[in-house]
Amino acid sequence: MGAHGHGHGHGGTADDTLEPLPRRTRRALTAVVLVVLAVAVAGVLATWPHDVPSASTTYVGAQTVRGDVTGTRMLTCRGELAEERLPDGTLPETVECPQATVRVDGTEQDATQDVGQDVTVTVPAAVFHGGLSAGDRVVLTRYPGEAGGAATYAWEDVDRRVPLLVVVAVFVVLTVAVGRRRGLAALAGLAVGGAAIAFHVVPALLTQENAVVVGLSSAVAVMGVVLYLTHGFSTRTTVAYLGTVAGLLVTAGAAVLAVDASHLTGLSEESAYTVTVLTGAVDLRGVVLAGTLVAALGLLNDVTITQAAAVWEVRAARGGGFRELFAAGMRVGRDHLASTVYTVTFAYAGAAMPSLLLIELYEQPLGQVVSSAAIAEELVRSAVGGIALALTVPLTTALAAALVLRSRPASAAPGSGT
Template identity: 65%
Template sequence: MSRTHATEPVDLVLPSRLRRGLTVGVLLVIAAAILGIVSTWPGTVPVGSPAQAQGDLVHGVVVSAHDRSCPGQFAEDRLPDGTMPTTVECPEAVVQTDDGTRQTVIVPPATFHGGLGAGDRVVLTHYPADVAGQDTWVFSDVDRRLPLAVTVGVFVLLTVLVARRRGVVALLGLGLGAVAIGGYVLPALLTRQDAVVVGLSATTAVMAVVAYLTHGFSTRTTVAFLGTVAGLLLTAAAAVLAVGAARLTGLDDETAAGVTALTGAVDLRGVVLAGALVAALGLLNDVTITQAAAVWELRAADPGAGFARLFGAGMRIGRDHLASTVYTVAFAYAGAALPTLMFLRLYPQPFGGVIGSTAVAEEIVRTAVGGAVLALTVPLTTALAAALVLRSRPHPDAPLAVAD
């Protein structure tokens, strides 16, 4: 007599008392996150209003673009040795604006050499006539709305086609994260709320919604959620220590001066702290979900395995995942920091000076903190999953996964 082969992992359920305890624990964590959001909800966010008249953004199409030279006279024209060159590049572009006028503007050399030419859409800034009656037109940027829309559209389409329902849910989670950052995290930081509370509250709340929405209500999801929360707490503690010791601000000197002038905030370390928590969320979610699922699969494959065997096998999987994740994160940060590294390469400094620079030090701290927390989160999540799966029993209605 043949028995049904299960195509999905056997549905395991916990004893009622333990299940209720886990539910209460998860609800307490979510309640703490909600309380943190409420207590740090931002008030009125300051908005810059320069004394000079604000320029109007005007879109248009490049009619022609050509290179030319002009005398060096500005600070950014200076050479690395401090001397002012006699001439510098001052490319020009003739732009037909959408409102029917034709303007000639100076274009940044990097933009010109990046391939700017006839037919490209650009954005100009129009400053109304001054006291002398003269309008001013300034090149603002390339109009990237269409290529960005196409790129995002392809990403969304492929995600939905390949991952189907889970892809849709993942995209919803991505949107939720964007709303949380734009609607809560940034305003809260700009109004000088506690960065650790803001970061922990936002990431925990987002994780709660995304995890259960994507993976369903199950013990495996709960293990991943609790493992992620533990990782976020470790990340907060490690980031506070590392950022404080390294005196990191999260902003370069020019940006820091602007934010300080608008908000009155002198200590901007919260930018790095909250950023470390937001960055850690995706990494931790990936690792904890994988570890919980791995232990459940190992239990289904070997129902007689004890804690030591499940934990050991889960850790063998976790070590490979951890190793690949750490260097993936390091390369991702290095890729994002390439422009900064290139700039530092043009101004030779001792190795210690380069490593200690603000931009490089922040990437090192983020990578080191993320790697250290992942190294702790993998065994924590694996141990919790192994302990709970051993207390679980097959659901009465689950199909039997045995061979003929």
């Protein structure tokens, strides 16, 4: 993995002006990377999910139906549900009950008995006020009637397939157009990461595998593929990979301690509660841990690649000893760390915005707000990410400085280095 000190056709990099590392050092680095990858792959195989539970059997015969909205209307109903309670705890006498008429054009199971039929379903008020109107594509769930009775329909969601496809297509085209081979490699790496989450992490969590082992093994294995695929086989990439692995280990340790100390159960979201109801056994604490590790992947990758590149460029441009290289790399690292920390915090704040809105409506004290489950989870993720970044930056910088010193400027020894 770290067996080559040259870039792969990317002219103008520091690797082009430095001789490769000594053969013994390259072999040692390669051995370390292979051991790390072997352990990660072993973890993936040990936690590979079997007999994943499914909620599809809960509603036998239910079908996903798509169609076009032909009209909407607003009705009023009596307030009866717990989620409809006012801030003072009382139920309102009436609540909004918007409805939509949908002309069905088929089902996912290719059943055609509903084609052309107009059905009326109750729509969530938030969806209605969000601009639902005639002509919009929507998704419904069709429940067959008992003993030949009439089928019933329930609102599921807006059909977003076409706009999502357009957005993703534009993203792919621009990434390849600007990034060229690197952009294409990054997209391939993204696909690998997505596949790991879909086929390993999520199913393994549903089958009660150890969340830390699942998250760490999958993350370490994925980054081994993504980093080398995107940035090529070089010592710089190896430094970034090992730095990322170290950061993931720090993230896992800090996350376990913080989640246990904060008694986070993962029940702050309705979807999380639904998972426990449908499966009956999923440990949502593990979901929080695995989610923290997955979230740390992009952050650590970004920082470690930057630190390795910075040290290599400084060495190629002006030389210097370990202390000078480390100091120069840390100057870059401190700026990067500062910007990344508040970027991450704002990103998590954006994700928790609905919870913040509810907190504002209920006018809760600041201390109660901070310690609430929804906000506490985001604070723990931000803090754990910050801890991992703060330790990963100097670790990666030191490793990069130590290794780059074993490379000499190409002009100093023409033809040397194998």
